[in-house]
Amino acid sequence: MPGKVEQLSINYKTLERFKHFKEYGNQELSMLEDLESNIMENYVDSPFYGIYFGDNLIARMSLYKIRAKYDYYFEPPQDYLTLWKLEVLPEYQEKGYGKKLVDFAKGYGLPIKTNPRINSHSFWEKMGFQKAQYDMERDLGENPLIWLPEGVNEQESN
Amino acid sequence: MPGKVEQLSINYKTLERFKHFKEYGNQELSMLEDLESNIMENYVDSPFYGIYFGDNLIARMSLYKIRAKYDYYFEPPQDYLTLWKLEVLPEYQEKGYGKKLVDFAKGYGLPIKTNPRINSHSFWEKMGFQKAQYDMERDLGENPLIWLPEGVNEQESN
Numbered sequence: 681m682p683g684k685v686e687q688l689s690i691n692y693k694t695l696e697r698f699k700h701f702k703e704y705g706n707q708e709l710s711m712l713e714d715l716e717s718n719i720m721e722n723y724v725d726s727p728f729y730g731i732y733f734g735d736n737l738i739a740r741m742s743l744y745k746i747r748a749k750y751d752y753y754f755e756p757p758q759d760y761l762t763l764w765k766l767e768v769l770p771e772y773q774e775k776g777y778g779k780k781l782v783d784f785a786k787g788y789g790l791p792i793k794t795n796p797r798i799n800s801h802s803f804w805e806k807m808g809f810q811k812a813q814y815d816m817e818r819d820l821g822e823n824p825l826i827w828l829p830e831g832v833n834e835q836e837s838n
Numbered sequence: 839m840p841g842k843v844e845q846l847s848i849n850y851k852t853l854e855r856f857k858h859f860k861e862y863g864n865q866e867l868s869m870l871e872d873l874e875s876n877i878m879e880n881y882v883d884s885p886f887y888g889i890y891f892g893d894n895l896i897a898r899m900s901l902y903k904i905r906a907k908y909d910y911y912f913e914p915p916q917d918y919l920t921l922w923k924l925e926v927l928p929e930y931q932e933k934g935y936g937k938k939l940v941d942f943a944k945g946y947g948l949p950i951k952t953n954p955r956i957n958s959h960s961f962w963e964k965m966g967f968q969k970a971q972y973d974m975e976r977d978l979g980e981n982p983l984i985w986l987p988e989g990v991n992e993q994e995s996n
Contacts, residue, residue: 702956703956705956705981706969706970706972706977706980706981706982707972707974707977707981709969709972710971710972727974742978742979744974744978762978762979764978764979765979795979798860798861798863811864811867812864813868814864814865814867814868816865816885816902819864819865820900820902820920820922821900821920821922821923821953822864823863823864823865824864
């Protein structure tokens with residue numbers, strides 16, 4: 681099975697590849713603008729991780745560490761990862777690439793929060809994620825799912 | 839044209855109607871659990887607004903006021919509305935119901951932030967919304983769009 685997970689450098693080539701993913705949005709447009717105005721070149725510490733198949737980027741996710749100070753999900757409060765834009769191109773789905781990305785994220789040993797797209801709940805359940813207790817003030821338009829490493833609990837909602 | 843916008847009481851009947859909308863998620867499941875455990879009955883100050891056509895709920899949105907203290911979008915910082923789950927049932931689309939809901943929200947005279955679903959950008963543009971400058975720490979997996987009433991500006995991102 682090809683493809684190890686790698687951190688993606690943000691450059692024109694990567695952004696061009698991102699256009700093949702459905703969840704292309706303001707984040708990518710903003711990176712493109714930054715490149716165009718030379719604010720950053722090869723934004724090395726990119727939040728994107730992906731899997732290549734030959735020269736094609738076939739799967740990606742965005743992964744970002746939130747500091748303990750802003751942790752409203754886990755007990756004890758701690759640094760955690762927020763994962764979004766997990767997506768595998770249609771012709772490469774059902775081959776384990778999504779799991780590979782999620783396993784990569786779990787490898788940090790930190791709790792993870794994601795806000796999945798509709799209809800992807802069964803995937804997240806297989807990955808061991810559970811619904812967070814919905815707290816309207818905190819979650820608003822989100823459907824938060826969380827993954828708890830050993831010894832970590834969910835915060836009691838108020 | 840039928841249908842005025844009304845605040846929806848949260849009861850079993852409303853939650854049953856919500857199942858017809860694609861964006862049915864943790865928020866609704868949580869409300870259902872609360873009802874089942876009698877934590878709230880007819881949660882009157884519901885964040886949901888909708889339009890009925892006869893006895894059918896054909897359009898809805900969630901609308902919630904965020905206090906100025908948490909305003910990271912507008913200048914001067916002020917109370918604003920966050921709007922999500924705007925959705926019109928397929929057979930009632932393109933008839934102005936979405937606009938009716940958005941106009942209702944604008945009627946409060948407060949700035950509005952939304953995080954639209956993919957492919958709905960042209961609708962939001964017609965409604966006078968603009969892309970917020972993407973700030974990764976603030977926006978993470980979102981594609982924030984904002985609406986500015988007269989005299990309100992966007993905050994400079996840092």
